Amino acid sequence: MYHSVGDCSYDPYRVTVSPRRLDRQLGWLRRRGLRGVGVRELLAARARGAGQDLVGLTFDDGYADFVAHALPLLRRHGCGATLFVLPGRLDGDNAWDPLGPRKPLLSAAGIRQAAAEGVEIGSHGLTHVDLIRADDALLRAEVSDSRALLSEMTGALVDGFCYPYGRVDRRAVDAVREAGYTYACATGPGDLTGPLALPRVHVGEHDTAWRLHLKHRLHQLRRLHHRPAERV
Structure with missing residues (x-):
């Protein structure tokens, strides 16, 4: 799980x-025989009983620096990714982060450029609202309207959703399912599990090779010992 x-x-x-750190992290994957891909590609491979050499890469929020810095590095390392964007904030910024710094978000042209270069485009909602706190009308708009807008913008079906702030509950899952998404990503979905509540590992600037290895192992152990109460 990346962002900016x-x-x-x-x-x-x-x-x-930083671009330098991302370059090193992608190189770390490739040296171990792993390749970063979008979540849709990863799930399709797993459904075929394959994909052990694939790692899902996601970039949340749709920052403009994805096209400027991340996309060239993904190309260099032969990797794909899923970019979760906010069609209600095109050309805007991350106003939901009160401490800043203000970071510009992609325009429609930037999203189409990423899609044209093979990046999977997913929805992060319309405006980055905490869906757990949204009323029914706002929840439907954030989930369903964002999918329709992105499909129109890119000319392709949008399969993936990413819960803003990584927060998810049964009500949000139901809205995502009703909107027609086939998978959705969270951060720590708690007792929810399945394709509409996929957990992810945060990757940051301080994640060196050793930290990446440790995070990968801890994530595997958490999922191994997790006993879900609900499957979604």
Whole structure:
């Protein structure tokens, strides 16, 4: 789980990875025989009983620096990714982060450019609202309207959703299912599990090769010992 790729000098929410660090992290994957791909491709491979050499890469929020910094590095390492964007904030910024810094978000043209270069486009909602706190009308708009807008924008079906702030509950899952998504990503989905509540590992600027290895192992152990109460 990545977010912004750029200047890390002031990063109170730990959402930024420098291009140099991302380059090293992608190189670390490739040296171990692994390849980063979008989540849709990863899930399709797993459904065929394959994909053991694949790692799902996601970039949340749709920052403009994805096209400027992340996309060239993904190309260099032969990797794909899923980019979760906010069609209700095109050309806007991350106003939901009160401490800043303000980071510009992609335009429609930037999203189409990423899609044209093979990046899977998914929805992060319309405007980055905490869906757990949203009323029914806002929840439907954030989940369903964002999918329709992105499909129109890219000319392709949008299969993936990413819960803002990584927060998810049964009500949000039901809205995502009703909107027609085939998978959805969270951060720590708690007792919810399955394709509409996929857990992810945060990757940041301080994640060296050793930290990546440790995070990977801890994530595997958490899922191994997890006993879900609900499957979604």
